[in-house]
Each structure stands twice: as C-alpha cells, then as structure tokens.
Amino acid sequence: MQYAIVTGASRGLGEAVAHQLIEKNVNIIAVSRSENEKLKKKAEERKVDYYHLSCDLSDPAQLEDGLDRIVDIAFHDDTHYVYVVNNAGVIEPIDTIGNFASADVQKHVQVNLTAPILIINRCIKEANQKDINTFVINITSGAAERPVHGWSTYSSTKAAINRFTETLALEQEGNGHKILAYSPGVMDTDMQGEIRSASEDEFADVDKFKQMKEEGKLRSPDEVAAVLMDLINQPDEIENGKVYKLYDLVGKK
Numbered sequence: 001m002q003y004a005i006v007t008g009a010s011r012g013l014g015e016a017v018a019h020q021l022i023e024k025n026v027n028i029i030a031v032s033r034s035e036n037e038k039l040k041k042k043a044e045e046r047k048v049d050y051y052h053l054s055c056d057l058s059d060p061a062q063l064e065d066g067l068d069r070i071v072d073i074a075f076h077d078d079t080h081y082v083y084v085v086n087n088a089g090v091i092e093p094i095d096t097i098g099n100f101a102s103a104d105v106q107k108h109v110q111v112n113l114t115a116p117i118l119i120i121n122r123c124i125k126e127a128n129q130k131d132i133n134t135f136v137i138n139i140t141s142g143a144a145e146r147p148v149h150g151w152s153t154y155s156s157t158k159a160a161i162n163r164f165t166e167t168l169a170l171e172q173e174g175n176g177h178k179i180l181a182y183s184p185g186v187m188d189t190d191m192q193g194e195i196r197s198a199s200e201d202e203f204a205d206v207d208k209f210k211q212m213k214e215e216g217k218l219r220s221p222d223e224v225a226a227v228l229m230d231l232i233n234q235p236d237e238i239e240n241g242k243v244y245k246l247y248d249l250v251g252k253k
C-alpha cells in the first residue's frame with residue numbers, strides 16, 4: 001500500500017497535490033485544522049482510503065498526537081511507500097522587525113519549520129525501522145533565497161527548511177528515500193490574498209503583488225501541483241536534497 005501524508009490539504013496547493021495523488025491511487029492522510037469535503041468525496045469515488053487528521057500544527061501537543069496517528073495509519077506491514085508532503089505554511093506575521101507580537105512569531109516558526117522537522121523525524125525513524133521507502137517533499141519559497149522587506153520570519157523559516165532538506169538528503173544517502181524541496185512560484189491562493197492585504201509600511205512590495213494578480217501572473221494550484229507530480233513520477237531523475245523551482249521547470253508566466 002502507498003500513503004501520502006499531506007499537510008495543509010484543506011485548500012490551496014495542498015488540496016491540489018492531494019487530489020492528484022488520489023488520482024495515482026495513493027491513500028491520503030490530510031493534516032489541517034479544517035476538513036475538505038471534495039477530497040473526501042473524490043477518495044470515495046476512486047476507492048482510495050482518506051483520513052483527515054484535524055490538527056493545529058502550531059500546537060506541540062496536537063502535533064505529537066497527530067504524529068502517533070500518522071504512524072498507526074501509514075507505517076505498517078502492508079505499506080511499501082510513503083509520500084511526506086510538508087506543505088502547510090503561513091506567511092503571517094507580515095511586518096518589519098521590531099513590530100512582532102511574540103505569540104505570532106512562535107506560531108509561525110512552529111507551523112513552517114518545527115512541524116515539518118518533527119514530521120520528517122518521526123517518518124524517517126519509522127520508515128528505516130520498517131524498511132519502507134519514502135518520498136519527502138518540502139514546500140519552500142523563492143523568499144528563502146533573498147531578504148524580502150516585511151517577510152523576515154517567512155524568508156527565514158523557508159531558508160531553514162531548504163537547509164534541513166539538504167541535510168536530510170546527506171544523512172539518508174543510500175537508504176532508498178527521495179528527498180526534495182519544491183519552490184512553487186506565485187500561486188492564486190488564500191496566502192496571496194493575505195499578502196495583498198498588507199499595508200505598504202508592513203510590506204514594501206505590496207503593490208507589485210497586487211499588480212501580478214491584476215495581470216494574471218499567478219498560477220493555479222492545480223497547474224503548480226501538476227509540475228510537482230511530473231517530478232514525483234520520475235523518482236530516478238531526482239537529485240536528493242535539491243530545491244526544484246517551478247520557474248526553472250516551466251518558466252515564469
């Protein structure tokens with residue numbers, strides 16, 4: 001059996017990735033605070049197992065409970081492959097340094113960095129003990145590679161996830177796992193709505209992002225997920241630890 005653990009599958013890119021994995025007949029464990037009825041229905045139609053783990057990844061206790069459930073569901077004797085898609089992410093707080101509330105920063109780091117690290121830590125442990133191969137996909141951002149005014153926490157957590165991906169690949173060489181980070185470019189999701197709602201004081205480039213939306217430069221999550229599926233479907237071509245960028249694969253819109 002094959003399973004995919006997809007965080008943030010309730011909407012946006014995570015929803016699109018989960019849809020496309022269901023089409024590959026992969027059983028889905030969707031991790032998010034809210035449920036997605038369309039995914040559930042699609043899984044039923046395709047006769048694929050679908051589990052929604054209601055979990056706030058910013059809450060360490062909920063994350064630990066969620067990890068126990070993930071292991072119970074996905075890592076057993078009949079499992080031969082597990083996809084681990086760390087997609088859930090937040091952009092908030094968007095503001096300049098000096099203006100953050102500490103709870104917002106804690107929550108951001110927990111969702112964007114601590115949760116993916118702990119999910120991978122547990123899945124790799126189980127997989128290596130039980131001789132199950134995994135394909136780890138960490139969703140990153142172009143912001144990992146440059147400072148962006150107003151996005152210091154986001155750039156920092158995405159830069160850290162890139163380095164974590166590289167380190168995981170280094171350590172797991174020869175263990176049969178596929179490991180990559182995927183930078184999806186600018187997508188038409190709720191996250192972009194949050195970005196456009198920032199003030200210019202909080203985020204200097206806000207007008208540029210409003211313009212990109214007006215000019216139709218944002219890709220749909222389905223299109224972006226399809227490019228990721230092309231990578232997933234050619235595992236032998238994957239360079240472990242690499243950050244694959246949508247813009248390098250298909251160009252800018």
Ligand SMILES: NC(=O)c1ccc[n+]([C@@H]2O[C@H](COP(=O)([O-])OP(=O)(O)OC[C@H]3O[C@@H](n4cnc5c(N)ncnc54)[C@H](OP(=O)(O)O)[C@@H]3O)[C@@H](O)[C@H]2O)c1
Pocket residue numbers: 007008009010011012013014031032033034035055056057058086087088089090111139140141142183184185186187188189190191192221
């Ligand atoms: N949109 C872009 O232009 C863009 C560009 C580059 C990179 N990315 C990256 O792509 C990924 C997906 O982004 P998106 O645009 O699809 O975002 P989105 O539409 O805002 O969706 C975010 C997802 O993350 C989940 N999530 C957020 N906080 C959570 C929490 N505390 N606990 C559990 N789940 C949580 C949400 O589920 P619930 O609310 O149901 O919990 C939702 O499913 C993110 O890692 C993002 O950084 C996006």
